[in-house]
Amino acid sequence: MSNEDSQQVRPARRRLVEILLGGGVFASVVSFLYPVLKYLVPPAVPDLGQDDVVAAAVGDLKPNGSKVFRFGSRPALLLLTAEGEYHAVSAVCTHLGCTVQYRSDLHEIWCACHNGTYDLDGRNVSGPPPRPLENFQVNIRGKEIVVSRKRGV
Amino acid sequence: MTLAVCALAYGSRAQTANTCLDCHGVLDPPLRVTEAQFSQDIHFQKGLTCASCHGGDPTKADMDAMSKAAGFRGKIERNQVPALCGRCHSDGNFMRQYNPGLRTDQFSQYQTSVHGKLFAKGDTKVAVCIDCHGVHDLRPARDSRSNVHPLNIAQTCARCHSDAAYMKPYGIPTDQFANYSKSVHHEAMTARGDLSAPTCTTCHGNHGAAPPGVDSVKNVCANCHVFQAQMYEKSSHKTVFQSAGLPGCVVCHSNHGITHPTDAKLGTGPEGVCMQCHSPGDDCDRARVGLLASLTKLDQSIKSADSVLGVAESSGMEVSEARLQQDQARDSLTKARVTIHSFQPKLIDQDIQAGLKIAAKDLQAGKAALSERDFRRKGLGIAVIFILITLVGLFLYIRQLEGKPANG
């Protein structure tokens, strides 16, 4: 492949070129492959579905406690009653979109913006909210609390 | 004659004949009532005629219509108006035929009002039914053109209550409407279109209009501002204000010119309210200073987290999770500001600490995003260097292959 002329090039020079080219190709290919290989490894948070989310682990919530977690691209509220029941509702207030919270003193869901209140299943009880909060299904899967959209209805 | 009546019946738009408008439609004011005007009237639309209130015979085509024999009353005097309206509107059996859902206690309510009480003593300057509701083009309250539609009520009241000359004999202020126009409630209604925002009648009542008593102001505000009222109820200020005969919420928030409260209310500037009563250096003053400081601290930390997140976002980093959490931090701040009404620094501090925690986490997330961005740029730099090395290598290899005679 190489013509006669290349034989005149000093061996040291050829070595340098070889190292440069070989090393460069190797290094750049590694710098391409490294991200690709890391990409293929599933991330720690296995799911960001719109329909199914691990909201917390069993034991994360204390009785009469709550947690705001991400469901799809919007916040949702997981709460554990004093009796040990889990409830999960959308945390976006149906009035003007503020994030609602669980009032452990009043045992109801409250919106700080305009005093809207909802019961633990998301039904709007008083104040400005015109519609109930979307209610989600809560299942325990081993140590995980899985919140998913209600099917059917 | 019957033919003429039938013809008139067909000709007029009402269910029953109403010849009064034939003349009164072209007379000069104050006798002028046009068909265009009266067709807008709710009573007309329900089938009533001029004779329903004024008496007379609406089927007659000329001055015979105004016959005393037919019960013609002519102009209704102001002191006769409430009783005339009440003749129908207080009769439950009668009103059920037209609108079973309408209340029929307006007249009895009116009699409890300041207007009604003065009216009973013979004062005809006070408002009677037609002053607020209109008379010949009376529209229901839900019609946005009605004088008693929520958007228009304040202006209707202001017609008298802002007229200093008119109100002189009564010795009450006439700045209510001017103050209300600057208020956050007025803004909610006019700028944000919130029809549930309070107007004059919300706090004063409509037919039974009277100012709420000093002790009951809090109850009125509490109808909407539930949590603030609950906290205030359990607070030290409630007993003090009550025993001093001070009107609760109004002391700090005023009654008509209720502006959007800011943290400056806790300050010592013109908007500050605490120092109206408290002395500088006393326990409460110190608590106030602490409160203001921690509220400001939370506000600042939320803002600084926001700005770092903004920088990260504009560099192309994805920080939507942290942005979501920021909403919660802001909620904590709102909550803290509501808890102020308990006047218990410990309670307020709980909300503030919660908010500070969230804001601090978000600031961290923003900083992490920025360092991730820097890491990516470094990684890019390294990859570019490798690529450049390869390019140089390729270039030299090509030259070597093709044996360029220049410095081999």
Next chain:
Amino acid sequence: MKIVKQVREWIDERFGWAKLTEPLRHKTVPIHKLSYWYFLGGITLFLFGIQVCTGILLLMYYRPSANEAFESVQYIMTRVQFGWLIRSIHSWAANLMIFTAFLHMFSVLFLRAYRKPRELTWVSGMILLFLVLGFGFSGYLLPWNTLAFFATKVGTEITGQVPLVGHTMMVLLRGGEEVTGATLSRFFGIHVAVLPGLTAFLILIHLALVQRFGMSLPPSVQAASKVNPSVVREMKFLPNFLLREFMAWYIALGVLGALAALLPWELGTKADPFGAAPAGIRPEWYFMFMFQTLKLIPSKILHIDGELLGIGAFGLAGAIWVLLPFLGGQREKRGGRLIRGAGVFALCYIVAMTIYGYLAK
């Protein structure tokens, strides 16, 4: 190196590899002052390869349903390690590929490489250009963000304006009367299965034809070489020209990486089919010139609907463009000038309309 020789011999004994690759080893590329334009085809092919690789990687995490598409792209951008890199490279390479494809087409036009015997190479190339635009249009919707949703709505709406078959075409494209999750499913299938299959097939034909006929010499160079043969020299394709192509490809790779890291592709906001269209809705830059033209055409010209005329005009222009080599006419010189004139007009029109489209906002 010995192992490479052994493997080559093994393959050759079974498949006649040496004989197959014989023509490739003899292939030469004419080098002259205009030969840099020869790189464009290869770069477009390289970018297509990048798209296939990053596309397959994206397929590992992307979910093509209206409920999950946006979230899955968000997931790739935020949770998957180097997901941001793969996704941004995919988006940037898409735009770069369309750009180089257009440049390649225009350079072939102005260097007159479409002439006999290369007519079918031109036709296959034009079909590839349309396929690439199809890739752009279908892929744009997949993140299911507001801009993409409404751009697709407008784009498919315009398709519906075509007389007779327009409505059917639109319904087939949209998977219904409106743009919904069904549209997303269709576009996804088109983007990852239909178009790649067609494109791979046409690339093979296109490359085979290029192999068959070799690189064309521009007429100006041809004329000059008759006078002075040293104006052109032949360079071996393997390895010399190929090594230079590798350099071009590596530069492209570096540019892509820089773009992905410094100017990451944005996510936008999730599409709300019932929300209002944002102000200033517009298609991607490669459709802008058509979009702007349609906006400028008056609503009625001589009783014919303006939009219809616009679509018709572009359809006609597309058809003419595909058949360009056959429209040269007998007198080559005259045909040459006509086509060059048309090319200059088209290029200026596209550039001007694209710039106008952006400034007009």
